[in-house]
Amino acid sequence: MSQKPVKVRHVTVDERGDGQRIDNFLLRELKGVPRTLIYRLLRKGEVRVNKGRVKAGRRLVAGDVVRIPPVRLPEASEVGKPPQWQIDKIEKSIIYEDNLLLIINKEPGLAVHGGSGISFGVIELLRASRPQEKALELAHRLDRDTSGCLMLAKKRSALRTLQQLQREGRVRKRYLALLAGRWNKDRQQVKVPLKKNNLKSGERVVRVDAAGKHAHTEFRVVQRFSRATLVEAELKTGRTHQIRVHAQYLGTPILGDEKYGDEQANREFRHLGLKRLFLHAASLRFPWPEREQGYAFEAPLPPELQELLDK
Incomplete structure (x- = not known):
């Protein structure tokens, strides 16, 4: 299988990335890449924001320029698409939804984030279910084995509000x-x-x-x-x-x-x-x-x- 050539990218943060943590921003930009690799790139200083090294918790601001090092992204066939029964199941777990928020009753054993091409977490399943929701993000996390209320934001403004409320x-x-x-x-x-x-x-x-x-x-x-x-x-x-x-x-x-x-x-x-x-x-x-x-x-x-x- 031929691999696409990869090179350094410089991405300017737009409104969608404003207020987002750099690790979550990279997970979105490097779809299918394992979280462990993302944290390794940050630790080694290969990811830069405005030419400076940053830690995983750094929050981005619109206009920031992020240097993304060369990483081979998995082909779509490698990442795979969640099976329909999993998508149907996550949809049935929704407790509440409006134009800003989505609250689910997470089942035990389901991770909030999936691994690369192996399993799918809450966020991957919901994004597959509603591809039109471009800004859908987790507002907090639950351990894989914990069940119950989990918050997601459907807009960047809602995510910022939820993060601020949690900080306070x-x-x-x-x-x-x-x-x-x-x-x-x-x-x-x-x-x-x-x-x-x-x-x-x-x-x-x-x-x-x-x-x-x-x-x-x-x-x-x-x-x-x-x-x-x-x-x-x-x-x-x-x-x-x-x-x-x-x-x-x-x-x-x-x-x-x-x-x-x-x-x-x-x-x-x-x-x-x-x-x-x-x-x-x-x-x-x-x-x-x-x-x-x-x-x-x-x-x-x-x-x-x-x-x-x-x-």
């Missing part, structure tokens, strides 16, 4: 989690810093670390069981794996968590039918300019988790 802590994100063990307290505030670590295998693990970033989770007991506690967790900050690591820090990890959990407790609850992480993004609530009542969304607990509680 004005988006209320409420999760339901089943923890191993019983709590005596009704509420717990956890304020311990978290730091990302990459293992030699390439796996990402988050640890409590004084050198990490500030992280704050508020836990409230919903129901006590003999060997477990159902809690509501509200994120005050949005760090990677935050609820999972804070629950582990308290000595009561989330059941079904293979990375931060308790192996023995997971085994016991597997016999009761728990085959996944018991973490569900139950609701989202946030104000909106020129919309007096703001927005509020809820995603019911998936049947398999409700059945476990009933048992």
Whole structure:
């Protein structure tokens, strides 16, 4: 198969890229290229903005000139198109949609971003379903194994508003989690810093670390069981794996968590039918300019988790 010649490109950021993170901008410009390669190019300084090196979190401004190094893009046949049944399934998961926002009830096991030509995540499936939505972007992320409310923006202006609201802590994100063990307290505030670590295998693990970033989770007991506690967790900050690591820090990890959990407790609850992480993004609530009542969304607990509680 002949490969198209590749060379350095200089792309001027337009309104569509205004306010977007450089890593997300590159994912769009280099469709089908693995995320790991994008981060490697940024680390090596091969991507430049206005001739200067940048980090993955750098937000672009309209008029910025981005140097994109030579990268061979996969042919369309390599990237592939999502199967229709997957597209139909993601469409059925939509809770709400208007001209600015799209909210889905994400199923567990579905990544928000897919890998190169192997699997398709939420964003690839929705873009394949509605190719006319040129500016469709994720407004935040959920772990692959977490189910529930996920926000997407359909316009750059809506994405900027959602990002600003999240930075200001004005988006209320409420999760339901089943923890191993019983709590005596009704509420717990956890304020311990978290730091990302990459293992030699390439796996990402988050640890409590004084050198990490500030992280704050508020836990409230919903129901006590003999060997477990159902809690509501509200994120005050949005760090990677935050609820999972804070629950582990308290000595009561989330059941079904293979990375931060308790192996023995997971085994016991597997016999009761728990085959996944018991973490569900139950609701989202946030104000909106020129919309007096703001927005509020809820995603019911998936049947398999409700059945476990009933048992």
